[in-house]
Structures are given as C-alpha cells and as structure tokens.
Amino acid sequence: MAEDIKDQNCELKAKLPAKYDWYQTEQAVVVTVLVKNVKEEFLKVNISESIVRIDITLPDFEAFTLSFSLSRKIVPDQSSYKLTPSKVEIKLKKLEGVQWDKLEGTSATEGIKTIPKDPIPQLSGPPSYPTSKKGKDWSAVEKEIKKQEELEKPEGEEAINKLFQEIYGKGSDEVKRAMNKSYMESGGTVLSTNWDEISKEKVQVKPPDGMEFKKWHE
Structure with missing residues (x-):
C-alpha cells in the first residue's frame, strides 16, 4: 500500500520546463539549456569526447535528462559548464577547428570544412549562428536569455x-x-x-542602532 502511494506521488510531479539550443564558434560548440533556479546540488553534467549528458533532479519535478551523441569529437579537459539562475551553458572545445553541420549523429560533411576567420558582416540585426536546425533564429533564443537575466533581481x-x-x-x-x-x-x-x-561641516559617524563605532587600532 505504501508503495502504491509513493508511485502516485511520483506520477503527480510535473515535467521540468526546459529547452535547449546550440551554436558554434571556430574553437567551440556552446549548448544552452534554458531552465530556471537550478542549484548546483541538483545538477550533474558529464562530458566525454563524444557524449554529453545533463541530469537535473529538482524535488518538485520529474527527473530531467539530456544526452547528446556528438557528431564530432571534443576535448573534455578543455570543456566546461556555467550555471546561472536562468540557464546552464556548456562550452565544448572542438578537437578540430572545423564547422559542425549538426550537433548530434554522424557528420555528413565530406572532408574538412574550415570556418572562415573573417565572416561576411551582416548588414543589419544581431549576428546569426549556425544551429542544429536549418534556418533557426538564434537571436530569438539570445533575446530570451537576456530577458531571463534581467528578471534576476539582486537582493x-x-x-x-x-x-x-x-x-x-x-x-x-x-x-x-x-x-x-x-x-x-x-x-x-x-x-x-x-x-x-x-558641505557646511564635517560629517559625523553614525553607526547603526545598537552598535558602537571604533577605529581599527582601538
């Protein structure tokens, strides 16, 4: 009976509202997972040369897992991740300085496709980045990330x-x-x-109520 109640409670947990996207530079691939208020203790990121796995286990949500079988190899020791109140950003160091045609699976690129060091500048609007989906508007994702960061009010x-x-x-x-x-x-x-x-006179020391001001040598 106790096991049945436990199973029912697990089923009532909501799915974690999270989504991800990716872009790349000449030296790295950056995967951004948009998810709010995840603490380090509930996050686990495993990075190998061909697989990346993200596990998030928040108490009030179902366990959340993202696993990528990368289309090209990376350098795990030079890869890292950063956690903020609005996202998890994973930076993967490329083994080769070539352009990835997709994030996962076997690359369809024949030979080495070198990323130009001086890309043609855009006439207007923010820079666009290659993504896992053809025609993906990364600028929209970037705006959403900035919006989330603006909502993170200091306390x-x-x-x-x-x-x-x-x-x-x-x-x-x-x-x-x-x-x-x-x-x-x-x-x-x-x-x-x-x-x-x-400007009229020297400002006197006014410590908070219940406290006494002393010079450092007293």
Whole structure:
C-alpha cells in the first residue's frame, strides 16, 4: 500500500520546463539549456569526447535528462559548464577547428570544412549562428536569455550597492561630491546626496542602532 502511494506521488510531479539550443564558434560548440533556479546540488553534467549528458533532479519535478551523441569529437579537459539562475551553458572545445553541420549523429560533411576567420558582416540585426536546425533564429533564443537575466533581481546588500552605483553614475558633480565626502568622513556610516547640507561641516559617524563605532587600532 505504501508503495502504491509513493508511485502516485511520483506520477503527480510535473515535467521540468526546459529547452535547449546550440551554436558554434571556430574553437567551440556552446549548448544552452534554458531552465530556471537550478542549484548546483541538483545538477550533474558529464562530458566525454563524444557524449554529453545533463541530469537535473529538482524535488518538485520529474527527473530531467539530456544526452547528446556528438557528431564530432571534443576535448573534455578543455570543456566546461556555467550555471546561472536562468540557464546552464556548456562550452565544448572542438578537437578540430572545423564547422559542425549538426550537433548530434554522424557528420555528413565530406572532408574538412574550415570556418572562415573573417565572416561576411551582416548588414543589419544581431549576428546569426549556425544551429542544429536549418534556418533557426538564434537571436530569438539570445533575446530570451537576456530577458531571463534581467528578471534576476539582486537582493540584500547587492541590491543596495547596485542602487548606490546607479545614483552615483547618473548624479551631478554635486551629488558625487556629497556622496564621496559623507562616506569618507563618516567612516562609511553615512551616504548623502545633498551637497548643500554636507558641505557646511564635517560629517559625523553614525553607526547603526545598537552598535558602537571604533577605529581599527582601538
């Protein structure tokens, strides 16, 4: 009976909303898996010279696996992956500096097809990259990645620092002088943008409530 309940719970798990695409440069093939909020502990990436496998095991979703039998060999020791809150990006170092006609399976290319070092520039729009699908608009995928990254809002101290940076970058000379003077004279406990007020006298140290300010040698 307990086994039946366990099986039912497994069936209720949703499929992980993830999709992938790929592009290539002269030296590498880059596979991008668009998936949100995956922590390192739930991710496993295995890279060999001809096979790449990605396993994601989030508690609330069915186990997710992607496995690629690569059309050409790579150099595993010089390949790597990067995890962000919106994607997993896997960079595969090519064994040969040739263009892949597809990501998986046996390459249909006869002989070596060298990638030109100076490609013909596009007249307008973002650069287009060869992909696993003929005519695939990689720019659309790239825009979606950027959109996901923009939604990753900083929190806590990181958010405060970003706000101060934006104020300083967009502020007038007086705002910048006020911020610099108040921060330096107060030992980092005061940050003001009001130059008329800050310029009149030395800014006093104002530690947070319940804390006492001491110099480093005290």
